[in-house]
Amino acid sequence: MEAMRENWTDDRLDYLNQRVDERFDQVDQRFDRVDQRFEQVDQRFEQVDQRFDQVEGRLSRVESEVHAMRSEMNSRFDSLQRIMIQFSGLLVAALIGFIATQI
Helix, strand or coil: HHHHHHHHHHHHHHHHHHHHHHHHHHHHHHHHHHHHHHHHHHHHHHHHHHHHHHHHHHHHHHHHHCCCCHHHHHHHHHHHHHHHHHHHHHHHHHHHHHHHHHH
């Protein structure tokens, strides 16, 4: 009876071992699919990186254009301020001259 029980146990262990191997093969296949998906995700991230590089290039060009526009606006405002100061000085001189002629 012990021989039968050992034989039965060995057969059961062999069957269990075979089932475990089959299940791990399935797990390996699933991991292979997961690896393929990660490769697809990596490819998508590479595309996103390229797009960000393009956007960054565009932004740097826009930034340089904005800087040039600011410089131009600053120079225009400076000239406007200079003209306003000159006009104010001329107006004060004219007012002083008018007052002087009235006295």
